[in-house]
Amino acid sequence: MSDFPSVDFFRVLQRRMNDNSDKFRALGFTDSRAVFAVRADDELEDDRYFGAVFEVYDCTEICELEASEVEAYDPDWILEADCADWREMIANIRAEGAADSDHTLNRLSLLGHPFRIHGVDQTRVDVFHRQQLSYQEFFDQAAEG
Amino acid sequence: MSEKRERLRTLEMPRLRPRPLPPREEVVANQSRHFQTVKLSRGELGHWFHTPLDGGEWSEWGKRARPDAVGMTYMAVTEVCDRPVPEVQAYRRLMHSRFVKPSPRVPENLEERLAPKWGGAREIEEKYEVWIDDAGPLAEEALDRQWRPALSLRWEDMQRLPPPLERAFDQILTWLLQCEYFCSDAVGGYVGRLHYRFVEIKSYLAYEIFDYALHANALRKRLLSNGGGMGAQVEGFDAGLLEVCNEASQGFSGEVPRDFNAVVLAIDVWLNGVMLDLLRLAAAGARSEFDRRLLERVMQDCARHVSWGCKRIGCYLRDAPPEREAAERLHAVADRFEPAQVEGHLLNPRVLEPLALLLGGGPENAAAGWSVLREFWPQIGERWLARLDAVGLNRRDRCQVPTQPPF
Amino acid sequence: MASIPTRREAAERYANLPQVRRWRDGNYEPGAWFNSDPESPESPWGNWGREFKPTRRGITTVDLNRAFDDVPDQGAGLVVDRGGGADAGATRWEYPLNQRYEVWAYNLESLLEEAISRQWSATSDLPWDKLEPLPDDQERAMCQFLSFLHPVEFTPTDILPHYMMRVDPSFPEVRQFMATQCADESRHMEAFGKRMFANGGGPGIEPTAEALLSMSADTLSSALKPEDHPDVIGPTNPRATWEFLGMSYSVQMMGEAVVLDFFRFGEFLGRNPCDKEMFRRVLQDEARHVSFGTMRIKYYLDHAPAEERERALEMLHYFASVDEATASGFGLLINPNVIEPFALMAAGSTGELDKGWDMVREFWAGCVEEYLARCDRAGFPRRDKCLIPREAPF
Ligand SMILES: [Fe+2]
Ligand SMILES: [Fe+2]
Numbered sequence: 001m002s003d004f005p006s007v008d009f010f011r012v013l014q015r016r017m018n019d020n021s022d023k024f025r026a027l028g029f030t031d032s033r034a035v036f037a038v039r040a041d042d043e044l045e046d047d048r049y050f051g052a053v054f055e056v057y058d059c060t061e062i063c064e065l066e067a068s069e070v071e072a073y074d075p076d077w078i079l080e081a082d083c084a085d086w087r088e089m090i091a092n093i094r095a096e097g098a099a100d101s102d103h104t105l106n107r108l109s110l111l112g113h114p115f116r117i118h119g120v121d122q123t124r125v126d127v128f129h130r131q132q133l134s135y136q137e138f139f140d141q142a143a144e145g
Numbered sequence: 146m147s148e149k150r151e152r153l154r155t156l157e158m159p160r161l162r163p164r165p166l167p168p169r170e171e172v173v174a175n176q177s178r179h180f181q182t183v184k185l186s187r188g189e190l191g192h193w194f195h196t197p198l199d200g201g202e203w204s205e206w207g208k209r210a211r212p213d214a215v216g217m218t219y220m221a222v223t224e225v226c227d228r229p230v231p232e233v234q235a236y237r238r239l240m241h242s243r244f245v246k247p248s249p250r251v252p253e254n255l256e257e258r259l260a261p262k263w264g265g266a267r268e269i270e271e272k273y274e275v276w277i278d279d280a281g282p283l284a285e286e287a288l289d290r291q292w293r294p295a296l297s298l299r300w301e302d303m304q305r306l307p308p309p310l311e312r313a314f315d316q317i318l319t320w321l322l323q324c325e326y327f328c329s330d331a332v333g334g335y336v337g338r339l340h341y342r343f344v345e346i347k348s349y350l351a352y353e354i355f356d357y358a359l360h361a362n363a364l365r366k367r368l369l370s371n372g373g374g375m376g377a378q379v380e381g382f383d384a385g386l387l388e389v390c391n392e393a394s395q396g397f398s399g400e401v402p403r404d405f406n407a408v409v410l411a412i413d414v415w416l417n418g419v420m421l422d423l424l425r426l427a428a429a430g431a432r433s434e435f436d437r438r439l440l441e442r443v444m445q446d447c448a449r450h451v452s453w454g455c456k457r458i459g460c461y462l463r464d465a466p467p468e469r470e471a472a473e474r475l476h477a478v479a480d481r482f483e484p485a486q487v488e489g490h491l492l493n494p495r496v497l498e499p500l501a502l503l504l505g506g507g508p509e510n511a512a513a514g515w516s517v518l519r520e521f522w523p524q525i526g527e528r529w530l531a532r533l534d535a536v537g538l539n540r541r542d543r544c545q546v547p548t549q550p551p552f
Numbered sequence: 553m554a555s556i557p558t559r560r561e562a563a564e565r566y567a568n569l570p571q572v573r574r575w576r577d578g579n580y581e582p583g584a585w586f587n588s589d590p591e592s593p594e595s596p597w598g599n600w601g602r603e604f605k606p607t608r609r610g611i612t613t614v615d616l617n618r619a620f621d622d623v624p625d626q627g628a629g630l631v632v633d634r635g636g637g638a639d640a641g642a643t644r645w646e647y648p649l650n651q652r653y654e655v656w657a658y659n660l661e662s663l664l665e666e667a668i669s670r671q672w673s674a675t676s677d678l679p680w681d682k683l684e685p686l687p688d689d690q691e692r693a694m695c696q697f698l699s700f701l702h703p704v705e706f707t708p709t710d711i712l713p714h715y716m717m718r719v720d721p722s723f724p725e726v727r728q729f730m731a732t733q734c735a736d737e738s739r740h741m742e743a744f745g746k747r748m749f750a751n752g753g754g755p756g757i758e759p760t761a762e763a764l765l766s767m768s769a770d771t772l773s774s775a776l777k778p779e780d781h782p783d784v785i786g787p788t789n790p791r792a793t794w795e796f797l798g799m800s801y802s803v804q805m806m807g808e809a810v811v812l813d814f815f816r817f818g819e820f821l822g823r824n825p826c827d828k829e830m831f832r833r834v835l836q837d838e839a840r841h842v843s844f845g846t847m848r849i850k851y852y853l854d855h856a857p858a859e860e861r862e863r864a865l866e867m868l869h870y871f872a873s874v875d876e877a878t879a880s881g882f883g884l885l886i887n888p889n890v891i892e893p894f895a896l897m898a899a900g901s902t903g904e905l906d907k908g909w910d911m912v913r914e915f916w917a918g919c920v921e922e923y924l925a926r927c928d929r930a931g932f933p934r935r936d937k938c939l940i941p942r943e944a945p946f
Contacts, residue, residue, distance in 0.1 A: 028670035107820045122925035129839035163870035181886045185946035193757045205754035216676035242702040248758035300606035333713025351738035358731030366611040375598030375635035377585035498582040511580040551566040552575035
């Protein structure tokens with residue numbers, strides 16, 4: 001999985017989301033600033049951070065951040081895991097066409113491991129739950145193509 | 146504002162006074178001693194896992210409903226369900242699934258503490274007071290026809306109107322908004338008073354309340370975005386209905402029966418019927434497709450509310466025991482509100498004048514609008530009577546809504 | 553009770569109404585609603601010249617309120633929506649909830665729009681055809697859990713309209729948000745009720761009655777009998793007459809937060825796309841209800857007059873103590889008819905129950921932590937007062 005983690009990987013998801021606005025329209029508005037944190041492990045040398053902004057039915061921004069920039073990016077929620085766990089989720093989505101029962105965002109993050117969903121303000125983290133179908137669909141776009 | 150004047154009477158909302166609590170250590174100790182904690186600590190599975198699937202406390206093991214053409218409807222479920230209709234005598238519970246057998250481990254003498262008759266979902270527990278024959282399909286339709294404004298309203302198609310027409314249209318929407326809130330307030334209090342074995346009806350009413358809010362939300366947006374604004378409050382549109390609803394609920398206080406069906410007659414059959422008729426007029430006078438579509442959406446929902454009301458009243462008349470004197474009670478309710486409604490609502494200048502302006506196409510052509518109104522006006526009473534005929538309440542020689550317009 | 557006029561009397565009365573006489577005479581001059589200058593203070597008209605260009609979201613309450621900034625501190629006491637006008641002598645009603653700080657919530661407008669845009673249907677938005685047969689013990693556990701959720705989910709809808717009708721119509725957003733919650737809960741009840749019959753399981757045993765009977769007296773000790781606290785003992789006392797603030801805490805911020813975590817756990821445990829999707833859908837809605845409750849309490853505490861704020865805080869802490877220790881906090885988390893099925897689902901089979909219990913304990917700690925984080929955020933920290941144990945007591 002050479003394309004992950006990279007800005008390009010997230011840009012592909014972004015493009016597919018924006019091309020599929022009917023699908024996302026049916027799920028409802030989105031409104032959040034997110035950070036996807038990929039932790040260094042055997043497969044990755046240094047932590048990587050990617051910022052994303054979701055507005056209405058679009059992902060309007062994808063960028064890579066330095067660790068020192070994350071706080072200033074002011075994310076509502078941060079989804080964080082080791083690189084291998086991210087890769088396993090993505091591989092599963094690609095193999096199954098969408099996340100299977102063991103690889104949904106909620107399941108992966110519920111107990112705080114292997115993924116962790118967090119932020120400075122619980123009520124802003126709650127936006128992740130409130131709009132979860134859209135964020136799941138965003139990652140499920142990894143399957144296409 | 147020294148005298149407190151609540152519109153729809155409800156229970157007092159008292160200020161609560163904190164009272165002393167036991168020390169934390171004591172609570173924690175009690176919690177760890179609690180029989181459920183002790184039980185969970187054993188790590189074993191309890192009664193729910195061991196009761197026989199057949200003949201025990203479990204119900205209907207092995208049932209597999211299959212979705213029909215629409216999806217997993219109530220109808221698909223009742224196909225396989227042993228108890229599709231709540232025939233059984235009401236059980237003494239406030240929050241309970243009718244498909245679940247009441248626990249034999251709750252002693253009878255404690256049931257009343259668990260679920261007192263007054264103040265909650267046992268107040269209205271007779272089937273004849275609540276149920277209708279097609280409860281499942283009704284709840285399904287309410288859901289299926291719910292509009293999703295993000296998909297069904299195209300705000301960018303909204304068109305500017307000449308100011309006099311915008312003003313007339315806004316006045317009608319302002320009236321409609323008031324009706325939406327009034328309906329929601331009048332019906333809302335009953336949801337929590339209906340017994341839980343009528344889940345389809347509770348469900349339906351929740352959707353009805355949602356419809357009113359969705360309308361109010363969309364109407365407010367339309368009013369504030371097209372060059373006009375909120376119009377003038379219509380006083381008297383709820384004349385007679387307010388009194389009937391307050392009498393029926395008795396403020397939801399005290400241990401007295403509430404008359405749910407009086408409210409259904411007043412709000413769903415009458416008021417929604419009037420809204421439906423006047424909206425047809427407004428839609429006929431609407432100058433842009435967007436405006437017409439918006440009203441048509443609201444009309445469709447009003448028509449559903451009317452149809453629920455008619456079914457409910459029909460079943461009530463058919464199923465209520467004779468000593469209830471259902472027909473006479475309903476007549477008495479209608480006797481109360483009809484004259485007040487004609488005067489305060491059907492002849493209200495803030496309702497009729499804007500309609501006439503819209504129908505005539507502008508102030509210079511008001512006479513044409515008034516002649517449409519004159520022609521249409523008797524239909525309001527006629528349709529009301531026709532609906533009542535259909536459900537078995539003949540009011541033709543009693544009705545106070547004139548068959549000819551007095552203007 | 554006023555006497556009812558005869559038909560003839562009524563007809564005469566109608567015919568003699570001044571406006572009717574005018575119309576009969578062919579005088580169609582509309583009244584002040586039309587003829588007054590809408591901008592003049594004497595006009596019964598509300599506001600005029602309001603324009604808004606739709607964005608990609610269409611027109612939203614968020615944008616409108618940002619553009620017009622017209623939410624008052626005190627309701628107008630009319631029956632018309634905010635901004636509507638009235639005659640000088642119009643009746644002013646005293647709605648019990650007529651101060652903005654009593655009803656408003658941070659983010660209220662976006663929560664409302666989100667609620668409207670994220671409505672769904674239990675009948676047709678779930679992939680019912682993708683249900684898969686589960687091992688008997690797993691289906692049994694799932695259905696026991698659903699038997700609990702089926703009626704419980706509807707309970708906020710029993711309560712919310714009671715408050716909706718007391719809110720001054722100057723705050724339509726508040727009324728409308730509560731109405732969306734009514735629809736949400738109805739849909740949740742519907743989804744769970746249908747699921748019980750869809751995969752071979754069927755309804756389980758009665759889940760809450762015994763727990764409710766035992767809870768308050770047992771955990772709060774003899775020092776606190778339900779009859780001493782008639783206003784707060786929740787489901788065992790249906791006559792509970794909460795204040796609106798207390799309801800937002802008890803129902804939305806505490807009870808529904810625990811239920812939100814149940815749903816997240818349900819999604820975690822779901823073994824097929826239908827169960828997964830069902831819990832994902834309901835948890836979205838539930839998170840919205842919890843946000844409303846939390847942000848409403850925060851708004852109240854930030855804006856209430858100092859004295860009232862002190863009183864409210866005292867009451868909230870009292871409420872929180874009682875709720876944490878009884879039915880909607882601790883009680884929900886130790887109801888064996890709910891928690892045991894969880895453990896079994898988490899275990900995957902009866903042989904692995906220990907593993908399941910470990911997971912339930914992990915879940916417990918996370919659930920309490922999130923609740924405490926919300927209390928911090930709402931402005932009444934409970935970390936040194938909380939009566940739900942941080943770690944599962946079993
Ligand atoms: Fe819910
Ligand atoms: Fe909820």
